[in-house]
Amino acid sequence: MGSEYRNKKLEAMELALEADGLVERDGMNPLHRACAMGAQERVRILLAHGASVVDVDVDGKTPLNIACSSWSGSASIVRLLLAHGADANARDNNGRTALHEAVSHSKADLVSALLEHSIDINATDSEGKTALHVAMLETTMEIIEMLLAAGANTGAVDMHGNSVVRVACDHTRLGALKALFIHGVDPDMVDEDGNTLLHIAAHKHERFVVCVLLARNSDVHARNKHGETPLTRCLQWGLSRHNYKEALEVAYQLMSKHAVYEGTFSSSPSTDARTHDGGEILRLCVEHWATEQQRGISPLTRVPYDTLGRGPAAVKAYLDDLNTTSNVQ
Numbered sequence: 001m002g003s004e005y006r007n008k009k010l011e012a013m014e015l016a017l018e019a020d021g022l023v024e025r026d027g028m029n030p031l032h033r034a035c036a037m038g039a040q041e042r043v044r045i046l047l048a049h050g051a052s053v054v055d056v057d058v059d060g061k062t063p064l065n066i067a068c069s070s071w072s073g074s075a076s077i078v079r080l081l082l083a084h085g086a087d088a089n090a091r092d093n094n095g096r097t098a099l100h101e102a103v104s105h106s107k108a109d110l111v112s113a114l115l116e117h118s119i120d121i122n123a124t125d126s127e128g129k130t131a132l133h134v135a136m137l138e139t140t141m142e143i144i145e146m147l148l149a150a151g152a153n154t155g156a157v158d159m160h161g162n163s164v165v166r167v168a169c170d171h172t173r174l175g176a177l178k179a180l181f182i183h184g185v186d187p188d189m190v191d192e193d194g195n196t197l198l199h200i201a202a203h204k205h206e207r208f209v210v211c212v213l214l215a216r217n218s219d220v221h222a223r224n225k226h227g228e229t230p231l232t233r234c235l236q237w238g239l240s241r242h243n244y245k246e247a248l249e250v251a252y253q254l255m256s257k258h259a260v261y262e263g264t265f266s267s268s269p270s271t272d273a274r275t276h277d278g279g280e281i282l283r284l285c286v287e288h289w290a291t292e293q294q295r296g297i298s299p300l301t302r303v304p305y306d307t308l309g310r311g312p313a314a315v316k317a318y319l320d321d322l323n324t325t326s327n328v329q
Contacts, residue, residue, distance in 0.1 A: 027056065027057030027058040027059075028057045028066075029051070029052070029055055029057075030042075030046055030051065031043065031046045031047070031051040031052070031053070031055070031063045032055075032057055032061070032063050032066050034046055034063075035063045035064075035066045035067040035070065035073065035077055035081070036066050036067075036070045036072065037070075037072055038067075038070065038072030038073055038074050038077065040074060040076050040077050040080070043063075043077050043080055043081070044080060047080060047081075047084045051063075053081055053084050053085055053086040053087075054085075054086075054087065054090075056090075056092070059092055059093050059094075060091070060092035060093035060094075061092045062086060062087065062090045062092075062098075063081055063086065064078065064081045064082070064086040064087070064088065064090065064098045065090065065092050065096070065097070065098050065101060067081060067098070067110075068098040068099075068101035068102040068105070068107065068110050068114070069101035069104075069105060070105075071105065073102075073105075073107060073110055074109070074110075075109040075110055075112065075113040078098070078102075078110050078113040078114065079113050079116075082113070082114075082117050088114055088117050088118070088119040089119055089120050089123055091123070091125070094125055094126050095124065095125035095126035095127075096125045096126075097119075097120070097123045097125075097131070098110075098114055098119075099111065099114050099119060099121065099123065099131045100123075100125055100129075100131050100134055102114060103131045103134045103135050103139050103143055103147070104134050104137075104138055104139065106138070106139045106140050106143065108140065108142050108143050108146065111143050111146055111147070112146065115146065115150050121147065121150055121151060121152050121153075122152060122153045122156060124156075124158070127158055127159050127160065128157070128158035128159035128160070129158045130152065130153060130156045130158075130164070131147060131152065132144075132147050132148075132152040132153065132154070132156060132164050133156065133158055133162070133164055133167055135147055135176070136164055136167035136168040136171060136173055136176055137167060137171060141175045141176070141179070144175075144176050144179055145179060148179060148180075148183050154180055154183055154184065154185050155185075161191065161192055163189070163191075164180065164185075165177065165180050165185050165189065165197065166191065166197070166200070168180060169197050169200055169201055169206070169209055170200070170204075172206055172208060172209055174208055174209065174212055177209065177212050177213075178212060181216055187213055187216040187217075187218045188218055188219050188222060190222075190224070193224055193225050193226075194223070194224035194225035194226075195224045195233075196218065196219065196222050196224075196230070197209075197213055197218065198210065198213045198214075198218040198219070198220065198222065198230040199222070199224055199228070199229075199230050199233050200233075201213060201230075201250075202230040202231065202233045202234040202250055202254060203230075203233035203234065203236065205234065205246035205247050205249075205250050206250075207246060207249045207250050207253065210250050210253050210254070211253060214253060214254075214257055218230075220254050220257050220258065220259040221259070221260070229259060229260070229262070230254055230259065231251065231254045231255065231259040231260070231261060231262075232262065232264055234247060234250050234251050234254060235247070235251065235261075235264065235282070235286065243278070244278025244279060244281060244282050245278075245308070247282055248281070248282050248285060248308075251282065251285070251286050251289075252285075252289070252300060252302065255286070255289045255290070255293065255300060256298075256299060256300055258293065260290075260293075261286050261287070261289070261290040261293075277311050277312050280312040281303075281308060281311075281312050281315050284312060284315050284316055284319060285303060285315070285319070288301065288319045288322075288323075289301070291323070301319075301322060303315055303318060303319070304318075
């Protein structure tokens with residue numbers, strides 16, 4: 001019993017000495033290291049002996065920043081640090097706050113602990129990204145909902161001109177997109193070039209994003225500053241970038257919502273027979289769907305996958321046969 005008591009007393013004395021300094025080359029002091037390890041009891045003792053919560057390491061991180069950027073970080077440690085005066089809005093050398101770190105590490109309990117405190121939920125890093133921007137990239141729907149419920153700015157734009165919803169669109173975060181729309185984001189908002197989200201998703205052939213946007217009645221007739229519609233952007237097809245079936249599916253979705261084909265089809269030249277065939281199949285189908293629109297046919301015809309697989313000649317024969325049958329009727 002006496003030995004155990006002496007050991008605990010010795011450990012407390014060592015921790016008290018640690019609290020006075022011992023900064024390493026990386027600028028991390030004992031409190032930084034304890035936070036990085038998730039050592040709650042060690043953090044508690046260090047704080048009790050006056051360890052500084054404002055000291056920063058070489059990256060400009062306070063112990064709170066470290067606690068929120070460590071996979072071992074815990075909400076208990078975050079609350080301890082905040083109770084001892086840690087600045088929840090302190091930024092590191094990249095302008096990231098503890099909230100940025102907790103969000104990027106998908107630590108919902110840490111995010112919750114920070115939101116209980118008085119923090120700037122819309123603080124931006126050195127690139128103008130808020131925690132909600134970060135959430136669109138790499139975190140859970142639970143955390144996204146927490147940020148939205150706490151009043152995160154859904155209209156925030158970073159220094160590159162990327163809105164929160166644009167980031168969600170670019171990274172195919174379907175759940176995040178739906179949540180943003182529920183919280184009032186306009187699906188037809190435009191960027192500096194006049195492109196709506198539908199323009200952007202159509203050009204990238206993100207068919208699932210296009211589906212979400214069309215379900216929100218996004219305007220298929222909207223024109224950007226170059227006079228282009230989402231369908232026009234879809235048909236600016238880079239053969240080296242996309243499988244033609246992705247472009248085909250997006251074009252089908254758009255034209256099923258009455259997007260108008262204006263006879264503008266462009267694709268990158270290719271010497272590869274398969275990609276050249278893909279471009280030709282896309283053109284054949286779009287022109288056929290335009291004819292079906294004029295005739296009031298709905299739903300538009302989907303060419304069977306086995307026919308698509310046999311190449312442009314088979315697709316043309318299939319569509320010609322449909323046209324012949326339609327003319328007879």
